[in-house]
Amino acid sequence: MNEPIKKIALLTSGGDAPGMNAAIRAVVRACTYYRIECVGVYRGYEGLIEGDFEVLSGRHVSNIINKGGTILKSARSMEFKTVEGRAKAYENLIEAGVGALVVIGGDGTFTGGLKFIQEFNFPVVGIPGTIDNDIYGTDFTIGYDTALNTVVEVIDKIRDTAGSHNRLFFIEVMGRDAGFIALNTGIGSGAEEILIPEKDIGLDKLEESLAKGRDKGKTSSIVVVTEGEKIGKSVFELGDYIKEKYPAYDIRVSVLGHMQRGGSPSCFDRVLASRLGVAAVECLLDRVSGVMVGVINNEVILTGLNKAIKLNNEIDKELLRVAEITSV
Amino acid sequence: MNEPIKKIALLTSGGDAPGMNAAIRAVVRACTYYRIECVGVYRGYEGLIEGDFEVLSGRHVSNIINKGGTILKSARSMEFKTVEGRAKAYENLIEAGVGALVVIGGDGTFTGGLKFIQEFNFPVVGIPGTIDNDIYGTDFTIGYDTALNTVVEVIDKIRDTAGSHNRLFFIEVMGRDAGFIALNTGIGSGAEEILIPEKDIGLDKLEESLAKGRDKGKTSSIVVVTEGEKIGKSVFELGDYIKEKYPAYDIRVSVLGHMQRGGSPSCFDRVLASRLGVAAVECLLDRVSGVMVGVINNEVILTGLNKAIKLNNEIDKELLRVAEITSV
Amino acid sequence: MNEPIKKIALLTSGGDAPGMNAAIRAVVRACTYYRIECVGVYRGYEGLIEGDFEVLSGRHVSNIINKGGTILKSARSMEFKTVEGRAKAYENLIEAGVGALVVIGGDGTFTGGLKFIQEFNFPVVGIPGTIDNDIYGTDFTIGYDTALNTVVEVIDKIRDTAGSHNRLFFIEVMGRDAGFIALNTGIGSGAEEILIPEKDIGLDKLEESLAKGRDKGKTSSIVVVTEGEKIGKSVFELGDYIKEKYPAYDIRVSVLGHMQRGGSPSCFDRVLASRLGVAAVECLLDRVSGVMVGVINNEVILTGLNKAIKLNNEIDKELLRVAEITSV
Amino acid sequence: MNEPIKKIALLTSGGDAPGMNAAIRAVVRACTYYRIECVGVYRGYEGLIEGDFEVLSGRHVSNIINKGGTILKSARSMEFKTVEGRAKAYENLIEAGVGALVVIGGDGTFTGGLKFIQEFNFPVVGIPGTIDNDIYGTDFTIGYDTALNTVVEVIDKIRDTAGSHNRLFFIEVMGRDAGFIALNTGIGSGAEEILIPEKDIGLDKLEESLAKGRDKGKTSSIVVVTEGEKIGKSVFELGDYIKEKYPAYDIRVSVLGHMQRGGSPSCFDRVLASRLGVAAVECLLDRVSGVMVGVINNEVILTGLNKAIKLNNEIDKELLRVAEITSV
Known part of the structure; x- marks a missing residue:
């Protein structure tokens, strides 16, 4: 029979x-609440391999x-993509008496976690x-709502x-x-047009939309564009293309970046991070593994990491x- | 048979x-989209009685x-609580050729709207x-998320x-x-204790909680308190009570207010306001009345105003x- | 002949x-630059008496x-007001090999410092x-500009x-x-009236000013009031007074507080804190004492603490x- | 003898x-205070030529x-650079009964104003x-302090x-x-290095500075760079250059833009805009022309536009x- 978990390790990756810090705080506080120890791992999977660990107490997460x-x-780790790297990481955890791992991040982070479970x-x-x-x-993922407000x-x-x-x-x-x-x-800032990968509106539609705005006497316009290729062009190429075709426009490009x-x-x-941090610890205490904790319809829901x-x-x-109607 | 609606009136009350302005903008834009007219009513039900109307165009809601x-x-209207007041409001709407009304606000606002439908x-x-x-x-109600961030x-x-x-x-x-x-x-700011009407923790529990924090070496504490009576005391009385009983505490009270x-x-x-503004107009065009548009589990849902x-x-x-665990 | 200063102590008080942290960082960085040691004193003069010292390195002041x-x-210290308290503080400094002291704060802070020099x-x-x-x-004092923006x-x-x-x-x-x-x-927020201790406008003038605004159709007004007694009344009494005399006003009071x-x-x-922090260290290295570093007409100026x-x-x-003209 | 000025025109350019709006408000309010009329000119000198004028009242500048x-x-005007364009602008002002002009902007704006006075x-x-x-x-110019905070x-x-x-x-x-x-x-954000046109530090110094930081264990660094050519390179070329020479660095470039x-x-x-707006109107009423109002050592000072x-x-x-010492 398995022993009860006495120590949990925690890392952020990707x-x-x-909100990642709020999640870290919640994991540490939940460990305190349930009287188990929390070990922080620095620089993601890289630190897991190097054994860059520190026991986290209330003091570390205050403020x-x-x-x-x-x-x-956080860091990217090439070594963790090798069997040897992961083996080293595993040994470090065992040696430190750690019984379970919480990983905070995205797809890449979960892929690493899944490998670890499997092996x-x-x-x-x-x-x-x-x-x-x-x-x-x-x-909602942690950080998304804040990014919306920043933008x-x-x-x-x-x-x-x-x-x-x-x-x-x-x-x-x-x-x-x-x-x-x-x-x-785009909706929140009242943009005149929004370019997203999920819906290729095409250059014609964009030009038409800008022309319509101009006809209605709109004298300034905002087009919000997702990073990466759009309509086969970078945002700078897109700006140049429109500028060349419609010299009347005074065009500027801004890449919001990091x-x-x-x-x-x-x-x-x-609040989301606090909920999920607590939920992650409770999962592990309940002997649940291989899942991501999320919030769907305002309830904490578990989803297989694989899925x-x-x-x-x-x-x-x-x-x-809604975007189309309100940008009419 | 009913004629199609050609003109919608819109007011804010309470x-x-x-986000109310974002909702106003969405209602006006949706009206433009569906080629009907939108009439703005100033100062809520008071303006409805006084006929303080203005046709709203894209220009009114830009920026x-x-x-x-x-x-x-917005305003409170005593006159709208009388039959005569409401009759006057009705006549104004009919005279202006308005076929439907969108009201933005809370309980009191909806009570007025419901009366209007009934009569x-x-x-x-x-x-x-x-x-x-x-x-x-x-x-979520419009404005709630912003208030959370402000606080x-x-x-x-x-x-x-x-x-x-x-x-x-x-x-x-x-x-x-x-x-x-x-x-x-309280969760979002890492408060040491939270006092809400839904859960009377009692003075004993509050004192115990503060004592526990002090014992753990916490040197400063935040207690978030809902307005109105708490534990039978105003927030100032509460501060005085704790100060008298625990003279060691250096206590301050802050009322965040308006x-x-x-x-x-x-x-x-x-985004919420944009969704609900569009949904309200589409309801009326679909001949739906007597409902509030809301978002439940990320979908637009209709609820009877009565309910x-x-x-x-x-x-x-x-x-x-979560609050209890993360404030441990 | 005096030995060169090798160690500076630093405290915040009042x-x-x-911006106090930016000043602390600048003092520490300047010490590093001039190759002397910086000792942080916790909780102001209280910590000076208790010997609550820590050597501050770059790590302490990063981010x-x-x-x-x-x-x-920061803290208030009753004991430092006694000769015995100050003697104890002095002994702690000497014992720690500290040759000079930088104090960050206001009048009370400087009064303590002056006593220390004299004794x-x-x-x-x-x-x-x-x-x-x-x-x-x-x-400008450190923190003032930020407070203006907050307000x-x-x-x-x-x-x-x-x-x-x-x-x-x-x-x-x-x-x-x-x-x-x-x-x-008051100027920056476009307030209709401003009440400050330096200019007692009297209740009559306030009432006249509010009446004038109302006559011009101003439907909302902001009056900014300095804390403490104004026109012989607290801000709540002031609100009540106007409310009683002019029942037509819908009056609210807000105390911004801490x-x-x-x-x-x-x-x-x-930037101000960075300049003054550097200047304070350079003063001490130049054997200047008993002064406050300030910025007048955009230059660093020394003023006797006494003054x-x-x-x-x-x-x-x-x-x-300007306030009178722009609130016309 | 000259008649008294009864009407002032106001434009923003460049x-x-x-804070430009705060200055506009102050000019309008000062005109009201001194009982003269204020005419707003839209789109800078372009609107002056086109006669795009509107009388501004308190209502226009509230909130x-x-x-x-x-x-x-604001707009750039090529036509105003011609004698004909300026003559047309002059006629419009005379026709509208305007006796003086306030221009808000920078060098180009003042050059236009100076021409106008001369001709x-x-x-x-x-x-x-x-x-x-x-x-x-x-x-300080209006807008500078805000831009510092934004950055x-x-x-x-x-x-x-x-x-x-x-x-x-x-x-x-x-x-x-x-x-x-x-x-x-750069000082305010604790940047490790600052590149400005006034002081060419050279690539060597930059590399040395980054190396020093790395040696001290600084794991992340910020270099703030003024737009335009720096060290003979664009900011992207600069990033590429360092990346190539020091592959160990994980480099990112961010252009903050508009x-x-x-x-x-x-x-x-x-407050600055309010002071200068009032001062500009008072200058014109005092028959002063050809000057810019500014604040030097916290006093309103006049400087010839030419200068x-x-x-x-x-x-x-x-x-x-200070930058060098605090980034040590």
Whole structure:
């Protein structure tokens, strides 16, 4: 029979997201509550291999709930992709008396966790932390809501100057292969058009939409664009293309970039992170492994890591309609 | 047979909330989209009686999606509580050729709308706009998410000074008879204790909790308190009571007050307001009346105004547990 | 002949202010630059007496430039007001090999420092840190600019709801006996009237001013009031007085309180704190003692602590005129 | 003898800046106070030629003190660079009964105003509004302080993620040919290195500085760079150069762009704009023309437009030293 878990290790991996620290705090506090020990692993799977561990107490997580980034740092690890690397990591955990692992991150993070379970039958639970909201098994990933607010606040500022100068702005936001950030911030900032991977509107539709706005006397416009290729063009190429075809437009391009990953988390993200951090610890105490904890319809739901990795979160088609109607 | 609706009137009533302007914009845009006219009514039911109307075009709602308050203003109307007042309001609407009414607000707003339907069989649809989140039939009311962020940002600032001086702060937040704001901001700001109407912890438990924190070496503490009576005391009496009983505490009281109702809406509130504004217009075009549009489990759901008024939104019991565990 | 200073002690005392951490960082960095040691003293003069010291390295001050509060904490010390207390503090410093002391705070902080110089001929330099801007010898105290921004941001929010409801708000801001915060935030937030200790406008003038606004059709008003007695009344009594005399007004009172002391410092305060922190260390290395470092007309200026304590910073009379003209 | 001025025209021109609306409000309010009329000119000199005028009343400027951008809009005008264009503008002003002109903007704006005075002897006063702070004759231009805060807030967010991933960020900020924004935000955000046009540190010094940081165990770094050519390279080329030479660095480049021009103005900018707006009107009433109103050593100072255009504002050399010491 298995012994009860006495020590849990915790790491953050992949792109960082606001609210990761709130999740770390919740995991540590839940460990305290259930009288088990929590070991922080620095720099993700890299630190797991190097044995870069520290026992985390209440002192480590006091006053971090409102801080962006991750106090445990994050890193990509090539070595963890090798059997030898993972074996080393496993030995470090066993040696440290750790009985289970909580990993906070996205697809790549969960893939690493899944390998670990398969090879060593070591209990792992995942917490979805990424601003992109592209994880199956949860309505919201930690950091997504904060990123939405960061983006609309910046677009509000850009609109001030766009409106003063009658300009057309192409604004590139993050999201990898998913249009969640672009679609929601496009609606939230009152963008005239939104370009997302899930719906190729084509250049014709974009041009038509801009022409319609101009005919109605709109003197400035915002187009929100998901990073990566759009309509076969980069956002700068897109700007150049429109500029050449419609010289009357005074066009500017702005790539929001990494600021979207930082900042103090929103209340929503702090509460979400607190819920999921507690849930992850309780899962492990209940002998559940191989799952990601998420929130669906406002309830904590478990999803197999395998499924969380393979399936995609779908954007809400209704929002596409709302975007079209409100940008009329 | 009924004629198709050609003109919709729109008002905001009750306490204002961030995102009301985004909802106004969405209603106006949806009207444009469906080629009907939108008439704005100033100062709620008071303006309905006085015929304080203005046709709203795209120009009126451009650049308001990010503004707090309501461009239509809000007011309490004693006259609308009389049959004569309502009759006058009805005549004004008929005279202006208005075929339906959208009301944005809370319980009181919907009560007025319901009366209006009952007496004149006039189509009315409600949109929930209040920071308190105390409306049955929607997971979130417009303005609630923004208020949560406003409160945690302020408590973050207070914690800076609380931590520098080893002080105990009692912070009163809004919420009327509901603990949504207190519970979520209490978790989100890492409060040591949260006092809400839904769960009377009693003075003993509060004192015990503070004592426990002190024993663990916590040198500063935040207690978030819902407005209204708590444990039979006002927040100032509560502060005085603890101060007298535990002279060692350096106690401060802060009442956050009306700032919670203002500010630029969060992306979440802007998107929610856009969805509900569009949904309200589509309801009326579909000949649906007497309902409130809300979002439950991320879908637009209709709830009878009667039910929305009579029933209460319940706080999430799981969050009480999360609060307890993470404040350990 | 005196030996060169090898070790500097540093403390913060009195009410904390945003930017104190930036000043601490600058002092520590300047010590590193000039190859001397910096000893942090916790909880102000209290920690000086108790010997609550820690050597501060780069690690201690990394990532604190943007944090509110003070990592060294602050406290009031009754014991330091006694000869015995100060003697104990002196002994601790000597024992720790400390050759000079930097104190960050306001009048009370400098009074303590001056006593220390007089009794033990121990080198002390002061840095003005308080949101109130009431220190003679500097155009700006550290924290003042941040507090101004905090206050106008909150009043912007309150104006959203004031404007939606046609209300009159009395808003109390900090400032002790000085109207700097009220006067500047009153102008900056477009307040209809500003009540400051330096200029008793009297109730008559206030009533006249409100009446004039009403006559011009102003439907909402903001009156910014410095804390402490105004026109012989507390801000609540003032609200009640106007409410009783002019029942037509829908009056609200908001006391902003301690949030004004917290928050991430503005760029201005961070740069000011960095300049003054460096200047304080350079003073001591140059064998200058008994002074406060300040910025006057954008240059670092030294003022005797005695003078800094006794004299008052005067508000800018021209601003009173600007306030009157722009609130017309 | 000259008649008294009864009507003043007002325009904003060039790149917009936060606080321009506060200045517009102050000009309008001062006109009301002195019982003269204020005519707003839309889209700068372009609107002057087209006669795009509107009489501005209190209603136009209520609730704009906190808004970014300019309600009068801005534009570049090629036609105003021709004698014919200016003659047309002059005729429009005379026809409208306008006796004097206030122009808000930067160098280009003042050049236009100066031409106008020279050719038509028409009274013009300038107000410095630009985020770049590159105008001689004032310690601060309107919008500069707000831009500093916007930039440090964004860099704070980027540092969250830089610190979590041990990355080196090159961040490009605005400033045209002046390093004010880069130098102050570099100090304010605790940047490891600052590249400004006024001080060519050379690639060697930059590499040395980065190496020093790495040797001290700094795992993430921020380099703030003024827009335009630096060290003969664009910021992207600079990033590539370092990346190639030091493959160990994980380098990211972020161009902050137009968001720096927008946003709600800081209290400092609102008060500055209020002072300068009032001063501009009072100048014209006092028959002063051909000057820019600025603030030097906290007093309103007049500078000939000719001088304001030709001379440059110098950065504070002391700050270079502070930057070096605090980034040690």
